[in-house]
Amino acid sequence: MLKHRPENFRLKYDHSLAKGLVFAGLGGGRGSVRYLDSSSYANHGTLTAMDPPTDWVWVPELGRWAIDYDGTNDYIGTGKKYLPGTGLFADSGEAFTVAVWAYFDGDGTLIARAGPTAALRQFQLFRISGNLTTLYRGTQRTLAAAATSTWMHVATSWNGVAAAAYLNGELTGTQPEVGANVEEDQTITFGARSSGAGYFLDGRLADTCILNRALSQNELRGLADPSNVMLSGLILPPKRKYFGFYSSIPAITQKRFFTIKGIGVSYNS
Numbered sequence: 001m002l003k004h005r006p007e008n009f010r011l012k013y014d015h016s017l018a019k020g021l022v023f024a025g026l027g028g029g030r031g032s033v034r035y036l037d038s039s040s041y042a043n044h045g046t047l048t049a050m051d052p053p054t055d056w057v058w059v060p061e062l063g064r065w066a067i068d069y070d071g072t073n074d075y076i077g078t079g080k081k082y083l084p085g086t087g088l089f090a091d092s093g094e095a096f097t098v099a100v101w102a103y104f105d106g107d108g109t110l111i112a113r114a115g116p117t118a119a120l121r122q123f124q125l126f127r128i129s130g131n132l133t134t135l136y137r138g139t140q141r142t143l144a145a146a147a148t149s150t151w152m153h154v155a156t157s158w159n160g161v162a163a164a165a166y167l168n169g170e171l172t173g174t175q176p177e178v179g180a181n182v183e184e185d186q187t188i189t190f191g192a193r194s195s196g197a198g199y200f201l202d203g204r205l206a207d208t209c210i211l212n213r214a215l216s217q218n219e220l221r222g223l224a225d226p227s228n229v230m231l232s233g234l235i236l237p238p239k240r241k242y243f244g245f246y247s248s249i250p251a252i253t254q255k256r257f258f259t260i261k262g263i264g265v266s267y268n269s
Contacts, residue, residue: 004063005151005229008238011038017222017234020213023059023078025190026235027065027206030056035067035076035190048196057204061151062101064206071106072203075192082115095214098125099155099223101206104148107247108201111208112193113186122186125156126199136163143173151181153224169224171217173236207231 005027010019021039029036033052035045047055047067057068067076098111104127112124126136132143134156143165146152155166164174186194190208191201207223215223222232229235 002063002229003227004060005235005236009038009235010094010238011040012234012236013040015232015234017219017231020211021209022212023208023210024190025208026231032067033077033186037078043078043080045078045190048075048077049073050076058206059103059151059206062206062226065102066103066204066206068110068204069106069191069201071200073196073200075196075200077192077195078188078190079187080188081229094212095157095159096157097211097213097215097220099153099158099207099209099211099220100213101151102127102146102154102203103151103205104146104203106148106202107199108203109187109189109192109199110154110201110205111190111210113188124193125154127203129199132167134163134165139175143167143230151226153220155215155220155223157214164214166217166220166224169217169221 009026011029013023018039022041023043024038025035025045026038026040031052033047035047035052037043038046038201049185050067055068057066057076059066069075100110107127107129109124109126112123119174123138126133126135127146128145130145132146132154134141134143136158141163143154143156144167145168146154153166153168155169157164157166162174162176165172167193189195193199209223222228
């Protein structure tokens with residue numbers, strides 16, 4: 001098993017985890033002002049009030065890249081008000097899952113499509129007074145205590161009937177939700193309320209994923225495994241370019257079988 005994610009990679013779009021995947025911030029294109037969405041929808045975000053060379057940080061214990069938010073004015077804006085088929089960002093009973101690795105230095109917002117007041121917060125996942133909390137469909141609820149200075153995998157889902165919360169792949173509780181899903185003209189934002197409207201995150205986020213279905217606990221346990229850098233085969237290494245063609249042949253195999261001599265090609269036994 002790989003101990004770290006390759007610098008360049010691609011997704012296997014027929015993989016089970018790709019089903020319903022509408023946003024996948026997995027560290028692709030790290031170091032850029034663009035926050036690359038590796039899903040097939042390309043809902044890319046933009047680092048705002050951030051310094052890409054220093055705010056992209058390598059996380060050895062996870063073997064992947066993360067974004068460091070300063071708790072003052074850093075955030076990533078997507079400019080997207082809706083994601084395909086997600087009840088999270090549209091007034092419907094459709095399902096969703098939000099999953100992310102988080103490291104807290106303090107409180108703040110992980111992900112939101114929310115305005116500056118509670119009446120306008122359609123969805124917000126945040127840490128307040130040391131507790132992970134969600135605000136959705138008019139209901140605010142505490143998920144679990146969240147310590148500082150340690151990585152944890154956080155997930156919340158809605159299956160059209162009830163909400164569920166998971167910490168490090170383990171269920172922390174379920175709750176039927178009541179009330180209407182508030183429609184309002186705000187965009188999806190990471191690290192702050194929508195469009196940088198305050199409550200900035202003091203901490204780091206990695207592998208920010210949104211799906212338009214409720215993941216099973218087994219699927220979430222897989223995402224919460226820090227050694228699972230390739231996400232159970234969802235992430236693939238890049239195809240290699242060889243003599244002008246892309247090939248999936250491993251590099252060691254290519255080296256064994258082919259050598260350029262002058263302008264010719266010979267077989268290596």
